Amino acid sequence: MLKDLTSMVLRHTRPSRRHLTPELILRLITPECPLWNATEDQLPFKDPFWGFYWPGGQATARYILDNGEIVKNRQILDLGCGCGAGAIAAAKMCAKRVLANDIDSYAVTATQINAKLNEASVKTSTNNIIGNNNIDFDTILVGDMFYDEEFANFLFQWLRRLASEGKAVLIGDPGRHGLTAKHHQHISLLATYKLPEDSCLENRGFSDTTLWMVNS
Ligand SMILES: C[S@@+](CC[C@H](N)C(=O)[O-])C[C@H]1O[C@@H](n2cnc3c(N)ncnc32)[C@H](O)[C@@H]1O
Structure with a gap:
């Protein structure tokens, strides 16, 4: 099963550095991939x-790459x-322990x-942990999860609770409605970045992206 997921991800992606963090090479669905122009019913994956x-x-x-101290020796x-x-x-910038969580098995494979x-x-891990009480980490990264208003409200309530317990909660967001x-x-605003040209094409309407910290 794991082998199947791995070969599917490898087959449908290409290595890319055409993004805001070119020091990281990431396998992504790029314009060179057949899936780039695929319609929803042609996709071998759901979303x-x-x-x-x-x-x-x-x-x-x-x-994180520019301000490594925010993750150094942290969980x-x-x-x-x-x-x-x-x-x-975070791992590159010397975090003590890093867990990448997503409910999509393809995401954790990628x-x-x-x-x-x-x-x-x-x-x-693929567990759905949003809303859990015992979160054994001191920094939580949330990249682009505010695309649905109802889900965003539920998520934000939990993130505020984690921040009130003293955890650092970072939200990356380009200005989504959620x-x-x-x-x-x-x-509180930590930074604003101009998106590179390829990312603007992929995200019609967004030319900037921002990083926020949830107030404690
Ligand atoms: C828009 S993508 C952002 C991915 C990545 N953070 C980034 O910024 O490139 C949102 C991700 O959240 C995941 N997701 C949705 N609901 C989730 C949940 N309850 N727990 C963990 N991950 C979830 C999706 O599977 C998807 O991979």
């Missing part, structure tokens, strides 16, 4: 979010890891492949 490096994830990984959870870039950036490509030590003005009262 291959892991095949793209989302603007929110790019902001998260860029910030990091990359929630909704997708291609795994946030987790990989993360394992990408971690190996970048010689980064990252563990993975991160509303109400949420903005509880987050």
Whole structure:
């Protein structure tokens, strides 16, 4: 089964550095891949979010690579890891322990492949942990998970609880509708980045991406 997932990810992606963190090489669905122009019914996967490096994830990984002290010797959870870039950036910047979590088995497979490509030590899990009480990590990375308002509200409530317990909660987001003005009262801006041209093409409408920290 794992072998099947791995060969599917390898077959449908290409290595790419055309993003905000070119020091990381990531297997992604690029314009050179047949799937790039595929319609939904031609896709062999349901929603291959892991095949793209989302603007929110790019902001998260860029910030970590430029400000390594935020993860050094810390225990990091990359929630909704997708291609795994946030987790990989944290591992590269000397985090003590890194868990990349995603409910999509293809995402954790892509993360394992990408971690190996970048010689980064990252563990993975597919459990749905949002809302759990015992989160044994001191930094939580959330890249681009505010695309659905109802889910965003539930997620944000939990992230605020984790922040109030003293955990550092970082949210990468290009301005999606789920991160509303109400949420903005509880987050502080850490950085804004211009997206590279390829990422703008992929994300029509977004030219910038930002990193926020949830207030404690
Ligand atoms: C838009 S993608 C972002 C991926 C990555 N963080 C990035 O920025 O490139 C959102 C990811 O969240 C994952 N996801 C959705 N619900 C989740 C949940 N309850 N727990 C963990 N991951 C989840 C999806 O499978 C998907 O990989």
